Every structure is written in C-alpha cells, then in structure tokens.
Amino acid sequence: MTIHRIPRTTAPEPGEYVPMSMDPAMAPAERGKTARPTSQRFVKWDACAAIRTKPRQRLRPPGDNGKEYAFFSPDLVPLIAHPLVHERGLGREVTIQHLYRYLHFTAVLEQQLVNPVLLRIATDGYPFELPKSMILDAHRIYCDEGYHALCAVDLTHQIEERTGSPALDQTNPQAFRDLANLVAGVPESQRHLLELAFIIVSETLVSAILTKSHLDVRVEPAIRQVILEHAQDEAVHSAYFSDLARLAWPQLTPEVRSMIGQHLPQLIIAFLSPDLPHLTRVLTALGYTGEECRRMLSEAMPRHEVLSGIRNACSVTVGLFRTLGAMQDPGTAAAFRSSGLFNI
Ligand SMILES: [Fe+2]
Numbered sequence: 599m600t601i602h603r604i605p606r607t608t609a610p611e612p613g614e615y616v617p618m619s620m621d622p623a624m625a626p627a628e629r630g631k632t633a634r635p636t637s638q639r640f641v642k643w644d645a646c647a648a649i650r651t652k653p654r655q656r657l658r659p660p661g662d663n664g665k666e667y668a669f670f671s672p673d674l675v676p677l678i679a680h681p682l683v684h685e686r687g688l689g690r691e692v693t694i695q696h697l698y699r700y701l702h703f704t705a706v707l708e709q710q711l712v713n714p715v716l717l718r719i720a721t722d723g724y725p726f727e728l729p730k731s732m733i734l735d736a737h738r739i740y741c742d743e744g745y746h747a748l749c750a751v752d753l754t755h756q757i758e759e760r761t762g763s764p765a766l767d768q769t770n771p772q773a774f775r776d777l778a779n780l781v782a783g784v785p786e787s788q789r790h791l792l793e794l795a796f797i798i799v800s801e802t803l804v805s806a807i808l809t810k811s812h813l814d815v816r817v818e819p820a821i822r823q824v825i826l827e828h829a830q831d832e833a834v835h836s837a838y839f840s841d842l843a844r845l846a847w848p849q850l851t852p853e854v855r856s857m858i859g860q861h862l863p864q865l866i867i868a869f870l871s872p873d874l875p876h877l878t879r880v881l882t883a884l885g886y887t888g889e890e891c892r893r894m895l896s897e898a899m900p901r902h903e904v905l906s907g908i909r910n911a912c913s914v915t916v917g918l919f920r921t922l923g924a925m926q927d928p929g930t931a932a933a934f935r936s937s938g939l940f941n942i
C-alpha cells in the first residue's frame with residue numbers, strides 16, 4: 599500500500615531505508631528495473647517500525663472532552679448516507695460494524711495470507727533468488743504484520759467493551775474466499791506463486807483507508823493512530839514488495855508469468871470490491887429485509903462508482919506490472935480488457 603512515489607534527489611542518511619526505485623545512487627536507467635537492492639534496506643526498522651517503537655493504543659474514556667468521536671471516517675462508509683439507515687437511526691451501529699469488518703479483514707489478511715507468504719520468502723521457498731538482506735527483511739515484515747493483527751484484535755475488543763455492540767459477522771471476508779477459488783483453479787505447482795502475486799497486489803495498492811482515514815479528525819484518536827502507524831509500516835512494505843516483484847519476475851517461467859498476469863485483474867477486483875455478502879448479513883441482523891438490503895447496497899455502492907474507485911486505487915500496482923512487461927502477454931492484456939478495469 600504505497601504512500602511515497604516522489605523521486606528523491608538527496609543522498610540517503612546512513613542506515614536509511616531506500617527502495618531501489620528511489621535510490622539516487624542508482625543510474626536513472628536502472629531505477630525501477632532489476633538492479634540490486636540497497637544493502638541499507640530496513641536498517642532503520644528498529645527505530646521506526648510500530649512494533650519496535652509505539653505504545654499500545656487505548657480508546658479515550660467515555661465523555662472525554664465531552665466529544666463523541668466517529669468510529670470510522672464517515673466519508674469511507676457509503677451506507678450511512680442511505681435514507682433507510684438515516685430514518686432508522688442506525689448510522690452509528692453501521693459505522694461500528696464497518697470498523698469491525700475492517701479490523702477483522704486486517705487480522706485475517708496479515709495472519710492467514712501475508713505472513714504465510716513472508717514465511718516462505720524468509721525460508722527460501724520460492725523458485726527465485728533474493729539477496730540475503732531481503733530474506734532478513736521478510737522476517738521484519740513478518741513481525742510488523744503480526745503486530746498489525748494484534749492491534750486490530752485489541753481495538754476490536756476495546757470497542758466491543760466500550761459500545762456493548764458485538765461484531766455481527768466475523769466470517770471469512772469474501773475477498774479471501776474469491777482468492778481461494780482462483781488458487782484452486784490453477785495447477786498445484788503454481789498455487790503458491792498466485793498467492794504471492796495476491797500479496798504483491800495487496801501490499802502495493804493505494805488504500806483509501808490507510809491514506810485518508812487517519813487524517814479525519816472526526817474519528818476516535820486511538821483508531822486514527824492505529825491506522826496511521828499501520829500506514830507508515832505499509833509504505834515501507836510497499837517498496838519492499840515492488841522490489842521483490844522486480845527481482846522475481848525475470849526469474850519466473852513465461853508460463854507462470856502469463857498465469858499471474860491473467861489473474862491480476864481478478865486479484866485486484868477481489869481485494870478492493872465491497873464485501874456484499876457480509877454487508878447483507880449485517881443489514882439483515884439489523885432488521886432490514888432482503889429487498890431492502892439489495893436496494894441499499896446497489897444505491898449506496900453503484901457498480902460504476904465501485905469500478906472507478908478500484909481503477910484509481912490500483913494504478914500504481916498495474917503500473918508496476920506494466921514496467922515488468924506483464925501486459926505484453928496477450929492473455930494478460932485480454933484479461934484486463936475483459937475486466938473493465940483498463941484497456942491495455
Ligand atoms: Fe500490515
């Protein structure tokens with residue numbers, strides 16, 4: 599989930615993490631290609647990573663400053679503007695459930711998807727070679743992701759205690775069910791590489807939640823702080839996974855590159871689409887009929903707006919694979935065209 603993309607012109611400080619795509623010591627023609635990553639990678643991790651430096655976040659006591667904070671940025675919860683939510687006075691509850699889902703999604707993603715991939719990277723389990731420094735970095739990111747999951751579960755418990763509202767649906771997010779179906783559809787020998795591709799996609803996407811939510815002063819400070827700290831860690835992860843993609847891609851067989859390319863649009867759409875089955879379960883639990891649920895979801899999240907949001911969010915990730923030459927594969931270009939995401 600990328601944050602910084604401005605090429606730097608000054609030399610890095612000793613020990614500063616510098617993604618190879620931004621390293622001024624590297625010849626311009628080499629930046630963003632398959633050059634050797636800097637040995638300085640993650641040396642500042644001990645002084646910067648949230649798990650190494652940040653205290654536990656606690657919700658403010660009720661009534662602190664007499665101010666009622668939001669549990670999530672209202673701009674990122676389209677359902678709360680729907681008239682059927684307004685007229686039944688359920689905006690606060692819908693927002694709380696939205697936050698629970700975000701936190702649950704985060705915990706499942708980090709523990710069950712990102713960290714197994716990092717473990718495989720850390721133990722040399724893929725058919726490509728990486729510099730030793732990147733193997734050690736994989737261990738560091740593994741710790742980061744475990745900590746992000748801990749923060750997500752910790753906040754969930756605190757909010758349940760504070761509000762008395764339990765999470766209404768903690769089933770496996772639809773994105774991960776979609777991924778499992780995609781993975782099941784490829785030859786067994788390629789499955790771990792499609793899972794890796796999903797993680798490269800998810801770690802390099804621009805997340806509106808991570809880039810906007812911590813800026814919204816209406817949101818409870820502890821929640822904003824957890825999201826901010828996560829965003830800061832993820833900016834480094836994004837650079838790492840971009841570098842990893844650049845190094846790994848030329849070492850993969852043409853068949854594997856084509857398989858990954860053809861699945862890219864579906865991986866992106868799966869990760870970024872609203873979880874409609876989950877939202878339906880929550881709205882049903884809140885007393886809405888099936889017909890009301892369908893109407894609310896289609897009106898609050900029209901398909902063209904969803905697609906446009908996905909298109910914006912994935913431009914960096916798609917650009918990464920474009921620089922790798924992935925779009926030159928006819929199957930990949932066709933998959934993007936039929937997805938409605940981009941006309942390659
Ligand atoms: Fe994370």
Ligand SMILES: [Fe+2]
Nearest residue numbers: 743801832835
């Ligand atoms: Fe990450």
